[in-house]
Amino acid sequence: MKKLFVAAFAVSLAFASCSKNETPAETQPESNVMLEEPTVAEPVATAGTPEEEGKSLIQGADCLTCHKEDAKLIGPSYQEVAAKYEATDANIDMLADKIIEGGSGHWGDVPMTAHAGMSKENAKLMVKYILSLK
Numbered sequence: 823m824k825k826l827f828v829a830a831f832a833v834s835l836a837f838a839s840c841s842k843n844e845t846p847a848e849t850q851p852e853s854n855v856m857l858e859e860p861t862v863a864e865p866v867a868t869a870g871t872p873e874e875e876g877k878s879l880i881q882g883a884d885c886l887t888c889h890k891e892d893a894k895l896i897g898p899s900y901q902e903v904a905a906k907y908e909a910t911d912a913n914i915d916m917l918a919d920k921i922i923e924g925g926s927g928h929w930g931d932v933p934m935t936a937h938a939g940m941s942k943e944n945a946k947l948m949v950k951y952i953l954s955l956k
């Protein structure tokens with residue numbers, strides 16, 4: 823008895839999914855299912871994507887004295903940096919450390935000044951923005 827019911831259900835499901843394929847625009851009537859769902863508030867939107875936050879952090883720091891997006895100044899342009907490094911977690915980590923600690927030798931002999939007071943968090947956001955400029 824139960825088996826028969828399950829089989830019938832499966833068959834009707836199969837039909838239902840068939841007819842749904844023909845009308846993909848049709849959405850499932852979910853309203854009655856939703857009734858029991860608790861309404862969870864969306865987390866309040868932050869300033870934007872990590873890239874957007876990184877951009878505004880860069881604009882608020884001293885970076886633009888030595889870096890431009892599309893032209894070499896004292897340091898490499900951000901587009902050059904983006905072209906050189908894949909946006910992998912390891913590279914983002916490494917470049918964030920580089921911003922905090924400063925250093926030289928990757929692009930020439932001119933060193934980048936250290937940004938000792940900067941949090942790793944913020945440095946990473948900056949790198950994410952830079953590496954998005956491909």
Ligand code: HEC
Nearest residue numbers: 883884885888896897925926927928929930932933934948
């Ligand atoms: C005093 C000038 C100066 C300032 C200020 C400066 N940079 Fe640089 N930056 C450089 C130079 C020069 C290099 C190339 C260093 C090298 O050859 O390894 C560089 C390299 C970099 C690189 C690539 C590092 C690598 O290993 O390839 C990144 C990313 C970067 N800077 C981001 C920033 C950010 C973000 C800021 C602001 C917080 C900043 N820089 C501020 C001069 C500067």
